Amino acid sequence: MNRVTKIAAVSAALLLTLAAGGAATADTDWAGRGPREAAALTGTAKLYRPAGDDITFGFDAHLAAKDNMDPEAATGTFRFSHYKGDWGGYAVAKVDCLVTGGKVAVVTGVVTETDVDAFRGKRVGVSVHDLGKHDRLGYSWIGKDTEAKLPKCMGSAPFEKVKAGTGDFQVLPWQLDYPTE
Template structure:
């Protein structure tokens, strides 16, 4: 075998090996286990020209074994809003997570807060993980005349994230569809 043929054979073997390794990592967690079904992680401050200090943090996960049940998601949503020495914070326990592409919708029930009447309310948050231009939307119902917000429901991500603060990471949900 001449030298060029050997080099080509070695290069092809390396490409095949690298491709197989990348496939294994993409389908698993890189440690031999399966990849979680979906996730939303990261922290950002919202852009508000009036000086409000608004922060949202996420650590939400849907295990691979629960791929068909987004309401089995676990984790926390943390957020706070302060301005002029007034405001408050809340921590919600995740009860649903749905992701698609770079967009996530997560809901949770507030378990810790310093805001009267907010405990045990469900909050919904949406995130668009767009690299340098992340966006976020949120909603919750605090008026008694409205019914409770359902799981996995939120608004479109309408708020801008303050430049340099968005580090959201959305792991897209991969549904397995039956074949006939």
Template sequence: ASGGDGGHGTGVVREAAALTGTAKLYRPAGDDITFSFDAHLAAKDNKDPESATGTFRFSHYKGGRGGYAVAKVDCLVTGGKVAVVTGVVTETDVDGFRGKRVGVSVHDLGRHDRLGYSWMTRGQTSELPPCQSMPPFEKVKAGTGDFDVLPWQIEYPTE
């Protein structure tokens, strides 16, 4: 199909990139760590990943203690089944996250998704730039991975 419909023959222009879904991280000690994404890059913004919109949420609870954060997306880049999303935390009950940019990476592997996050190392002293995170080093808990990465289709000049 042609005409800018993303090759699906529907006449509808697909968005440039997306990351959606929810999963819990694998933790044999019983921690409840959940990540949820609703991040999108509109077709009209294909050349500007920093125009991405949406939110993502993460939480970590164990033994009645823990916290959560919600971030407003400020960048989304996908390549194949891998996505990196960043956002500024707009809602949280953890002082260390309030107003900070955080980054998360996802590898969409069906029910065996992987995930990484920028705050993995202690003492991060510099401001995290948009579109940056750690590689997806964590495994999701069996049966919970339902991330869906829509690959970014970069438009290259032909001449």
């Protein structure tokens, strides 16, 4: 076999191997370790506030592939804090629902750790719009009626802008399995 034929044969075999491997791993995670998560929201950002408030949100929320049709089976935590001078506080919530669509996510959770009594044991919801360097965020406790109980999987529109250079939210879109007839 001449050299050109050998190179062509090896190249074709390599391409076929890569194509077959890619098809076999299309439904696996990025490292090929198993099924792709059904949905996820991760990352941290500070909100933009011209008055100097230090407001930070961080997420580590996941919906396993095996729970694809049950967003209330999501796991993880999210954290938020708001400080200005000597005033402020933080809270950590245990995720109880995660829904994503495209680059938008809504996560709810019950506050399990905080130094703000008003948040202790309360369900809170946060929405995120993953826009690269211009992420947006919304939260459920804005408004007058803060005593109302928030249902799982509910949040407000992402009305806040993140501070330039701080947004690194990553939303993994949910892929529903619809029944076929």
